[in-house]
Structure formats: structure tokens, C-alpha cells
Amino acid sequence: MPETQPGPLPPDQPHSSESGGEEAALHFYKIRFRARSQECTASAHADDLVRGDQVMVRTEQGPEPATIVSRCPTLVGETIERPVLFRIQRRASNEEREKYAALPILEQEAFRICRRQIDSLRLPMHLVRVERFFNGSKIIFYFTAESRVDFRELVKALVQEFRTRVEMRQIGVRHETQMTGGLGACGRELCCATFLSRFDSVSIKMAKAQDLPLNPAKISGVCNRLLCCLTYEYETYRVMKKGMPRAGRSVLLEGKTYHVTRQLPLMGRVAVVGGDGEERLLTEEEWRAAEPVARPPGRKGPGRKGAGPGRRSGDDSSEENDPTGED
Template sequence: MTQNNIIGVQFEEVGKIYYFDASRYPDLKVGDPVVVRTSRGLQLATISQVRIDVDDLEFNSFKSVERPASPRDLLQRKALSIQEEETKEQIRNYFIENNLSAVKVVSAEYSLDGNRLFVLINSESSINYNIKRVHQDIQKMLKDVQLELRQIGPRDAAKLIGGMGACGMETRCCAKFLTEFSSISIRMAKTQDISLTPSEITGMCGRLRCCLMYEYDQYVEAIKSLPKRKRKVLTPMGEGRVVQILPLRQSVIVDIPEIGPRQFTMEDLDRAEKIARGEAVEPLSDEKTKHGGQISRPDDNDGTQTSNKEGDQHSPRKRRGQSSRRSKDN
């Protein structure tokens, strides 16, 4: 029995991976161009994975690779690229002439045989127009091809257009390495204690930044072992109320009556609880005793604080994320 050779291909440099059966061409390797048939017709793709275990995929059947790309296929693709730019300009002029300049032509792509044209457009939700009529008008302009016109959202448009990210990175994440978009919610920003100022959490696409999900799972897991805000806890300096949690450092800031806010690790709180219950605890080391068991006022700038890189990033009066936190994520 012949074992299937399943490969993964991409139609864009940073795009979703699609799977095909290349059993007829066992010598194909990563980076090789191939011709495959999709819902858009014949297309040129680049192999990104080879000999994939079918058990790791959610699919049971795969289309076969048409053929390895020949020099003629590669020349045809280059010629079509030039024609696509001309076609996009034609469509842009159509929108301008019909007072629809707010509609952007994001991309236009011909199938490898040149028989089909796939056009992606994007516009603000406030722009009203009849996309069916637009399709008919453009089809009349381009009589020799079968046209498919599709409107895409701002995140997909930002990925295809590319450019600088809102954080200052030269290339935005979606165009650099994200092959698929994940669902992003405002809850992710709140969980990470990031400022909810729109400029801090909004990407160039006008939607919530994709990077809000990068550390979200770590924060959710770290928070599980910490007391919640406003909860009363026992500390080595007395009872107080939690006013801020610092998940990645496994620490909390506790407001103690007549003393003020102090920072404690979970180790400090657990030790205080054991002492209150009369349990035996190990004596503090000389270093911990010197630094007061790592107890510090969050806004102090003494030598103990400045030597702690993580400690410099937080303050009870300044929410995390008000500086450029994105540079760390990227």
C-alpha cells in the first residue's frame, strides 16, 4: 500500500497553510513551487511542510497537486502580476468615477491560466453601496475573465497592505508572522492590567491589537494563585486589602492601615498566614532579612527597587501598559 505524501503549501509568504496530496511527486521539498487547483482555479503555491502525518490533521481527503511548477509557470505568474496592477488601477478609477473613492481595492489576483480574477475590496461600514451592482459593472469592464468580488474586514486588509505596526515595529505582526487571526477581546487587556486608552490597545487596522493575546494565557494561569483585588489578606506588617496584583511576579500590592501600600510576594503572605496559625516556619535568610522579606513601597526609588528590573515596570499610580509595552511583546 502506497503511503500518502501530504504537504502544506502557502499562497502568500505569510499566509494560511493548505494541505494537498503530493504522492505522485515524492521528491518535492520545502520551498519548491507547485501548481494546485483551488476554488479560485489553478494557483501557484510554495511548499512550507512535507510528509505531514495525516493523524495530526482534521481532514480525511486531500486534493492532489497538479504538478511541480515549471519555468513557464513562473514566467506566467510574473506576467500576471504586471497585469494585476493594471487591473487594480482600472477598478480604482471606476470607484473614483462613481463617487466611491472610500472603497479600497486591496488586491486583484488572476488564476494561473488567466481565466479567473479574484478581487478583494475594503471600506468603512459607514459607506453604503450595492456590491452586486459594482460586481456587474466591473465584470462588463473585464469581459475576458470570470470575476469574483469579495469585501474583507479591516484586519485582513491591514495584513495584505502591510506597513508599520502601531507599536512602532517596522512590519506589523499580521504581515510578519501571523498566518491566522485569533479572536481578541477587551477582557484580555483588563486581565493584563493594560491601559484601556484606545491608542494603547488599538492596531493600525482600527481593531484591538493582536498582541493582546500573546501573554494572555500566562496571565490567566498566574492570576489563579493570587488573591483578588479588594480582598483582605494577612501580611508580615499586618492585615490589609489588596489594591493591585502583579501576576508575572506572583506578587500583590496591599494597602495597610496607617502604613500605606506595600508590595508582598505570595511567599510573604503564606509565611504570615502560617505564623498567625501558630505553625513553625523557617527563619528568613540574611538577604531577605536585610531587604525586609522583599517588602517595599511600590513608588520607592531606593537601591533595592532600582536593582529589580521587574519592579521598575510597575507603579500603583501608573497602570501597566501606559508606556510602550508592545515593544516587549514583539
């Protein structure tokens, strides 16, 4: 099954249950079309499918084989949150299972042939993956390149070799990592290779808001782009920091002026230092009761427009975007 998600399929007609005329309940499963492909959600009327079962799934390209990964626990009357684009039709037959087992071998052979043709034509491209439709009607070759590539001669050679439709699809480094898979710094399988269906924009601002080290080696993933997981808790940090005095501001509490050095949203506190060097953690009640100290006229604080050259901006002022968009 190609990585491109097919469009929504029309819903099945209601089925009658054995106990009466009520519509048969749907059961939801996690499936994979390839050993290293993403997990997808599929629905079925069968309730006895288990991990490892091979089934035939209805897609836009026709029936495609897939493997059951797990069953999605759903309560009675509960609707599944994510859209279900696939419908399991039945278990795969012995002949279909044999053909499914041979599919990776055919794809590996197509990969070798294509790479040999690329080397022969001296094309500036890197082949990443080959996917073949189960019915053999089409083969998709995924590749990366620094710029556009004229692959017309390559397509002619591949069509002559395989006698079927051939599609060359250029992808970016994030999709390359999604296809090849791997382990992240957290020790778990990469999010993009397991459940992420799209790549959201990630920015340095998100790392700053979460007080993460701005070391590229620590906040970049296997693809050398900013970690996708920076987006997971960003909105939570924004909400928790709302109303807290920003770093660099001064506040007046109990007759003393303190300089805010850091926000600690998970603790609900603010780190400050007094004029005499006294360090203190203000509780939420204290920093809400503190009064902001007005800056001297003409002085611009950090993160404001008009800050002098070389001055570092505040947490919420930067919109530096990581070039995570696809090529």
C-alpha cells in the first residue's frame, strides 16, 4: 500500500445482526500495509481478528493486504476520534498470503534495478523506497534530490523493464526518515514512522517556550530538523505561562524590587533576584500580587521591536522558523 493516504471511502450498508434487524457493530483495528509502514486505523464487522492476522482492506486502488497490529479499545456508543479511511473486508486467502509474502522481494528487486539505472544515467537523486501495488498495476519510486531532476529516460527504462505504470515521487528529508524509520533520543520508535500522519510546522520559539537548550544537537531529530515532539506540549506551556512575569522584567513585592530571571510554569513559580543578590522563588500568589516596575523612558526591553543589534529577544518575541517544510 503506497504511503499516500487514499481518500475517504463510502460507508458500508447496514448489516443485520443474527439477533435481529439491528445494524452490526463496527470494531476498530490498527493495521500496517508494510512491515515498516505507518499504523492506520481500519474498521471491520469481524470481532475475532488478532495480532498477526492478514486481511484484505478496501482502498481506492482496490483490495490491498495488511497485517493486524492491535485492536482499538472502544466503549459502547463511543465514536472513534480519528477518521477511518479503511475498511477490512475479510481475511486473506492462502494464495493472497503467499503473494503478500513475496511482495517485499519484488520491491527489493525493483529497488536494485532502479538504482542501477540511476547510476547508469548519472542522475543526481537518492532512491529511498519502492512500493508496488498488490495487483501489480503500478510501482511508485520515492527519491530525494537537492533540486528538480529530469527522470524521463529513467521512467522509460523502468516501464520497459516492469511493463506497468511507473511513478517517480520526490520527497523531503522528513518523509525519508518517516519511511526508513529508526529510534529517537527518547529510545522509542520515531513518531513519524508510527502515528504522525502529517508534519506540522516546528519553530525555535517552541523550544524557547519550554526552556529547552537551544543546542541543535539536542533539539533536532534523525532528519536533522527540529523535533516534531516540540509541538506536543507547546500550547500547554503557553497557557501555563500566561500572566506570568516575563524574564527580564522587574516587579515590586513587599517594598523590594526583584528582577525576573526565569519562569517555572510546571511549578507555577517565578525565579527572581533582588538588588542585593537575593535569589527567590515566587509562588503564584506572590507573583500575581507583585506590581510591575515601569521601565525608564526610552529604554526598550528584551523581545520588543527596536531592540539594538545583537540583543537577544525574549521568549515570546521570536518567530524563527525551522526549515521543516518539505522540499
